Amino acid sequence: MLKKKTLLVLPLVLGLLLAPSLLRPAQVALAAFPPVLSVSHSPSTVYYQTNVTVMVTFTDDTNVSSILVQYCALEPEFLCHFPKITMIRVSPNTWQGAFVVQEESGVIGYELQITFNDQLYLAPNASDFLGHSNIVESSPGVFYFSIDLNQETKTSPFGAKPLLIGFVFLAILIYRKRR
Numbered sequence: 001m002l003k004k005k006t007l008l009v010l011p012l013v014l015g016l017l018l019a020p021s022l023l024r025p026a027q028v029a030l031a032a033f034p035p036v037l038s039v040s041h042s043p044s045t046v047y048y049q050t051n052v053t054v055m056v057t058f059t060d061d062t063n064v065s066s067i068l069v070q071y072c073a074l075e076p077e078f079l080c081h082f083p084k085i086t087m088i089r090v091s092p093n094t095w096q097g098a099f100v101v102q103e104e105s106g107v108i109g110y111e112l113q114i115t116f117n118d119q120l121y122l123a124p125n126a127s128d129f130l131g132h133s134n135i136v137e138s139s140p141g142v143f144y145f146s147i148d149l150n151q152e153t154k155t156s157p158f159g160a161k162p163l164l165i166g167f168v169f170l171a172i173l174i175y176r177k178r179r
Contacts, residue, residue, distance in 0.1 A: 034116035035059040036123060037093075039145060041110075046147050048104040056087065056095045056112060056123075064095070068113040071099045074138055074146060075107040084113070105151050109136060109144025 037057045046052055054069055067087040072080040087097035101108060112123040124135045124143040136146045 053098045066115045070111045109146045
């Protein structure tokens with residue numbers, strides 16, 4: 001017979017073991033993926049409030065019925081944004097969707113949830129992860145296409161701070177008036 005403490009801890013342990021699978025959409029297939037030719041985003045340099053367009057190209061999208069983009073902040077803190085973005089078919093075999101970056105710095109990522117032959121497939125997956133520097137594993141078995149955010153520098157020409165340039169011009173004006 002199990003002790004009372006064991007009975008209290010057992011549901012907690014089982015919950016922790018099952019939690020990652022509960023966070024994923026139902027009926028997610030990770031094998032037999034639809035024939036994706038390429039996934040890209042533009043622009044290549046991304047800042048806060050940038051409109052990022054994601055483009056997915058298939059060799060054949062006949063059985064693709066929908067694609068959702070799940071956009072998340074990966075670093076410094078993990079935070080997914082909702083609602084998910086619905087991609088639209090812009091031409092045969094090409095789908096497109098866009099989102100606006102809400103983070104000022106860090107790393108963001110996006111995951112594609114592709115409905116193919118009435119099953120849900122996630123991209124990227126573990127096989128995509130091998131050899132690609134723009135794919136990160138945020139937690140065991142969960143992958144995202146990643147984008148490093150650039151911080152805009154608000155400096156004047158020559159890399160000097162605007163206040164410093166103001167003081168230099170003020171000093172020149174005072175010097176000329178004293179002459």
